[in-house]
Amino acid sequence: MLKLGFVPLHRYPFDENWAIELKNRFIDVLSKEFRDVATIVYPLEKHTKMGLVTDDVDARNVVKLFKDEDVDGIILTTLTFGDELAGALIAEEFRGKPIIIFATKEPPTLPGGFRRSDSFCGTLSLASALYRRKIPFMFGGIVFPEDQEFRRAMDVFIRVTNIVKNFIGARIGIVGPRPERFETVTYNEAKMAEKYRQRVVNMELLEIVEEAKKLSDNDPRVIDVVNDMSKSVDLSKISKEYVLKLAKLEVILSEKVKEKSLSGLGIRCWTEIQRYYGVSPCFVxxxxxxxxxMAACEVDVYGVLTMIMQYSASLGKTPPFFIDWTIRHPEKPNVFLAWHCGNMPPSLCLPGTCNLVYHSIMYRDVGVEKAYGTLEGRVKPGIVTISRLVEYDGEFKLFITRGRALDEPGPFRGSWVWVEVSDLDKVYRTLIEEGFVHHASMIHGDYVEPLVNAAKILGIKAIVV
Structure with missing residues (x-):
């Protein structure tokens, strides 16, 4: 559950009764419409004059309130002209947190021509104050709280806030070193720590394997995982020996995630684990x-972070699929194959197309008997967002595009789906020229706007095709 701080800005001599009425309307809508995803924190009359924010004293009291409540994002709203310095003081104290600014629509003018609000004029002052201080923010529009535009802007802001909250301070566990010939998945641990307080937590692949081997076939944790596996996929095509090995691996990895408070995992998925443990970890x-x-192949740390951003944008409602950019469709110019060896989340499987089988590539090196563990089949169709985080010379960049996963068969092994984008030539050229790599994360739904705005807050260059 997120915590969002609501700042009701007002300036004398504009209509304080209107400001109080509007404040209460905003609080009512925010508290009711978004109660399932966010708690709204706001000043009461014991905190500020009239429960509004009109000067630096009010602003400092609100800062204390918000820090005590540990809010995740700030909503600055000019109910009347608003005091830009009070708003800027609060924003300065929460630099790095997502901030959204709303102007409000005007009430009827009072007799004598007195303007009761003049909100937009004050919003310009507030926005310029933040811009001058180089504090990134979103602008949600000129709204009443009952407007659909307000609800839509808040939906985006909540998703942005969730992305930033989960990205900052992320702890990525890596199981083994990256493949020797895959320089593509290198990462800058120092910059991750410096810019985003992130940490890479190293774990030995051998240690994970040895702990999995020690588990009994009758261990209740293993049995629970096997039973859960059987609910999501037909296990009859592979020996129980391999199912148990996969279940034991999942138990150990899950416990490591909990023990070390990890946000996700980058896993050395070939070929040592096949040779020395006897399964492919893709299904797990x-x-x-x-x-x-979030679990990414080939120890791809930035790949895990991309998955975290996407999953956070969905508010944890749908999992991403960690893909390779691969071939162009032989007949359709804007369609490409989104593919990976067999790591599709089971919930994304198109019913009737998926089987748990042996790895279509690794078996050539290790033999079929050590390669079982890939979930092969088609990903379900629908609108998708595809993105990828990279870093060069300390600058982070995020590629973002939207597409449509097609309901179209093919002859492929692995986990896959044909995806149509608006301009595949431009996508391919941008990936090449901007230094993006062959891994990406794809999630069902259109999350371009939240990802772009989160990148802005985080100081990441968004490249949208």
Whole structure:
């Protein structure tokens, strides 16, 4: 549950009765419409004059209130002209948190021509104060709280706030080193720590494997995972030996995530784990992602962070699919194959197309008997967002595009789906020229706007195609 701080800005001599009425309307809508995802924190009359924010004294009291409540984002609303310095004081104290500014529509003019609000004029002053201080913010529009435009802007802001909250301070566990020939998944641990307070938590692949081997087939934790696996996919095509190995691996990885407070995992998924443990971890990775533990292939730390951003944008409602950018459709110029070896989250599987089988690539090196563990089949169709985080010379960039996963068959092994975008040539060229890599994260739904705004708050350059 997020906590959002609501700041009701007012300036004398504008109509304080109108400001109080409007404040109460905003609080009522915010508290009712978004109660399932956010708690609204706001000043009462014991905190500020009339429960409004009119000067620096009020602003400092609100800062204390918000810090005590540990709010995740700030809603600055000019109910009348608003005091820009009071708003700026609060924004300065929460620099780095998502901030949205709302202007409000005008009430009828009083007899004698007195303007009761003049909100937009004050909003310009407030926005310029934040801009001058280089504090990033969103503008939600000129609204009444009952407007659909307000609800839509708040929906985006809540998703942005969730992205920022989960991105800052993320702890990414890596299981083993990256593949030696995959320089593409290198990362800058120092910059992650410096800019975003993130940490990479190293774990030995051998240690994970040895702990999994020690688990009994009758361990209640293992049995629970096997039973849960059977609910999501037909296990009859592989031996129980392999199912148990997969379940044990999932138990250990899940416990490591809890023990070390991890946000996600980058896993060395070939070929050592096949050689020395006897399964491919793809199905387990997809199941972890389904459970909200983002798991990326080939120890791709920035890939995990991209998945976290997408999953947060969905408010945890749908899991992403960690993909490779691959081939163009032989007949459709704007369609490409979104593919990976077998790590699709089971909830994304198009019914009737998925099977738990052996790895279509690794078996050539390790043999079929050590390669079981891939969930192969088609991803369900629908609108999707595809994105990828990279970093060069300390600058982080986020590629974002939207597309449509198609309901179209194909001859492929692995987890896959044909995806149509508006201009595949431009997508391919942008990926190449901007230094993006062959891994990306794809999630069902259109989350372009929340991702772009979150990137703005985080100081990440958004590149939208």
């Amino acid at each position: 990775m997809g199941r972890l992602t389904d459970r909200g533990i």
